[in-house]
Amino acid sequence: METIEQTTKQMDDMDEASAVKALAALAQAQRLRAFRALVAAGPSGLTPGVMAEQLAVAPSALSFHVKELSHSGLVSAEARGRNLIYRASFDHMTALLGYLTAHCCQGQPCEVSSLAECLDC
Numbered sequence: 001m002e003t004i005e006q007t008t009k010q011m012d013d014m015d016e017a018s019a020v021k022a023l024a025a026l027a028q029a030q031r032l033r034a035f036r037a038l039v040a041a042g043p044s045g046l047t048p049g050v051m052a053e054q055l056a057v058a059p060s061a062l063s064f065h066v067k068e069l070s071h072s073g074l075v076s077a078e079a080r081g082r083n084l085i086y087r088a089s090f091d092h093m094t095a096l097l098g099y100l101t102a103h104c105c106q107g108q109p110c111e112v113s114s115l116a117e118c119l120d121c
Contacts, residue, residue: 014099018073022096025072030057031065035074038088045078045087 026032033055038046048066052059066086069075073092078085 014095019096019099022072022074022092025068025074028065028068030055030061031069034062034065035069035088038075038086039090039093041088043087043090045085047083047085051086 037051037054052062066075074089076087076089
């Protein structure tokens with residue numbers, strides 16, 4: 001379970017340039033769908049073949065979109081044997097959300113829900 005200190009550090013780790021890069025990567029329908037699929041898959045991630053099938057997109061198009069998400073830090077890829085496993089970077093996603101909400105509630109501290117609670121679903 002994340003602590004408030006860990007969440008605060010993640011917010012501090014995100015700068016404006018990184019936030020813009022991540023938001024730009026998500027500002028395209030196919031990339032947003034791909035990222036949401038990886039978030040839904042959780043820590044186990046998805047192979048490119050499974051993702052392409054789920055999203056009804058050509059593997060070459062998917063590769064292009066996932067590369068953009070990867071360059072933004074929102075997605076990681078791990079070679080496992082002959083396959084790649086794509087995963088959402090929950091730390092980067094949490095940092096982006098923290099950056100976007102850092103000054104919400106008229107500058108008053110807000111209760112931040114734990115990413116661990118989400119992953120337990």
